[in-house]
Amino acid sequence: MAKEAMSQEEKNMNDEHKRLASVVKNVHANLRKKLRANNGDYETVWKQHCKDQSALCQYAQCMQKLATDHWTKNSHTRIDWCREVILEYFNGSGLEKALEKDAKRQRHKLQKEEQQIVSDSCCVQNEGADPTQRLRVQLMQDRPDACPQRDADVRDDTLVQLPLEGKVRLLDVGSCYNPFCQFDEFLPIAIDISPANELVYQCDFLSLEITEPLHLAPDAGDTFLRKLSSPIERLPHGLFHVVVFSLLLEYLPAPQQRWLCCVKAHQLLQCHGLLLIVTPDSHSQHRNAPMMRSWRTAIESMGFHRWRYVKHEHLHCMAFRKLHQRPSVPCGVSPDMMYIPQDFSDKCLDDELNESSHKEVIQDECEDRDDFFQTSALELPCFIPDDGSGTVV
Numbered sequence: 152m153a154k155e156a157m158s159q160e161e162k163n164m165n166d167e168h169k170r171l172a173s174v175v176k177n178v179h180a181n182l183r184k185k186l187r188a189n190n191g192d193y194e195t196v197w198k199q200h201c202k203d204q205s206a207l208c209q210y211a212q213c214m215q216k217l218a219t220d221h222w223t224k225n226s227h228t229r230i231d232w233c234r235e236v237i238l239e240y241f242n243g244s245g246l247e248k249a250l251e252k253d254a255k256r257q258r259h260k261l262q263k264e265e266q267q268i269v270s271d272s273c274c275v276q277n278e279g280a281d282p283t284q285r286l287r288v289q290l291m292q293d294r295p296d297a298c299p300q301r302d303a304d305v306r307d308d309t310l311v312q313l314p315l316e317g318k319v320r321l322l323d324v325g326s327c328y329n330p331f332c333q334f335d336e337f338l339p340i341a342i343d344i345s346p347a348n349e350l351v352y353q354c355d356f357l358s359l360e361i362t363e364p365l366h367l368a369p370d371a372g373d374t375f376l377r378k379l380s381s382p383i384e385r386l387p388h389g390l391f392h393v394v395v396f397s398l399l400l401e402y403l404p405a406p407q408q409r410w411l412c413c414v415k416a417h418q419l420l421q422c423h424g425l426l427l428i429v430t431p432d433s434h435s436q437h438r439n440a441p442m443m444r445s446w447r448t449a450i451e452s453m454g455f456h457r458w459r460y461v462k463h464e465h466l467h468c469m470a471f472r473k474l475h476q477r478p479s480v481p482c483g484v485s486p487d488m489m490y491i492p493q494d495f496s497d498k499c500l501d502d503e504l505n506e507s508s509h510k511e512v513i514q515d516e517c518e519d520r521d522d523f524f525q526t527s528a529l530e531l532p533c534f535i536p537d538d539g540s541g542t543v544v
């Protein structure tokens with residue numbers, strides 16, 4: 152009897168889980184549908200979406216319930232992964248090792264440049280050297296960073312900027328219910344277009360204004376953050392040690408919006424701060440590897456370096472480090488690179504297929520169309536299939 156009652160309870164939980172997941176998934180799908188109906192005008196679609204208070208509130212309640220009542224069976228969640236990575240980086244040896252690697256790379260680069268200068272100088276001494284080459288050699292010799300000792304400056308500067316003691320200032324974007332408030336090591340600022348509780352500030356990250364950095368005492372950042380009030384419309388440049396996008400980017404219907412979020416994260420982070428991205432994907436690591444490579448190239452072009460990547464059963468988890476120096480942007484990088492398979496899933500029969508730069512991906516999704524619809528039910532982690540075999544991540 153007790154066993155039967157338990158299984159009925161489990162069945163009810165399972166039904167509720169499916170209902171909540173479908174509310175959440177429908178909001179994402181409707182946004183994408185509206186974007187297509189508005190010919191890609193994501194600003195108009197987003198403005199309308201932010202005004203739909205009843206849909207936003209329903210989403211927030213369902214999402215909070217899913218995360219706090221249903222996704223608790225697994226002892227290791229996406230939030231735990233974020234915490235471990237942050238602690239390893241700031242309190243363990245992560246940052247130190249990353250800086251050592253940076254210095255090594257920099258030394259190697261400078262050595263190569265010096266060798267180049269020597270070989271160019273030899274050519275210039277030769278009467279046949281053209282004026283452009285002469286100018287280049289002169290410029291290289293005058294460059295202040297063409298000097299290996301400057302590695303040391305880069306390192307010291309970093310250690311001054313980062314608080315290796317004290318709380319890690321963490322901005323949780325699209326937080327919903329502020330899951331990071333349980334950890335003492337952090338000073339979490341949780342923001343959302345639709346807060347599920349009073350621990351979260353109302354803020355649309357896409358329209359957040361980034362203001363001048365605070366030029367105050369080191370602890371002024373904490374004081375500033377403790378005095379924030381809802382709604383948040385602006386935040387200073389370089390204030391955070393960590394920015395978290397946990398299940399945020401796939402909510403946004405346009406790749407341009409996902410790109411903009413990453414650019415803003417870069418502005419809000421201190422040098423060597425971390426951007427953590429958790430995004431759902433129930434396929435094998437191999438299946439969407441081109442997408443992850445594309446995200447990596449796009450995000451690194453903004454001045455990040457990927458520091459950690461893990462594929463869990465239903466999630467990709469990534470940590471990007473904000474670099475001291477911006478790299479040169481490789482050719483062909485554009486916001487389109489922040490695509491997700493769902494961007495294309497309803498366009499398969501369109502003529503656009505022939506024109507898109509992501510042709511293989513679209514083709515792949517078309518071929519597996521039935522498969523895509525079947526597994527899209529697993530778009531969010533720990534969806535429990537009818538046979539009850541789902542795992543929680």
Ligand SMILES: C[S@@+](CC[C@H](N)C(=O)[O-])C[C@H]1O[C@@H](n2cnc3c(N)ncnc32)[C@H](O)[C@@H]1O
Pocket residue numbers: 211214218324325326327328342343344345354355356357358396397398399402403
């Ligand atoms: C799938 S939920 C993820 C909740 C939480 N981060 C987690 O991992 O459980 C996505 C959240 O992002 C929020 N969101 C989407 N776009 C946003 C934006 N531009 N600014 C702030 N929050 C946003 C949504 O309201 C929603 O609560």
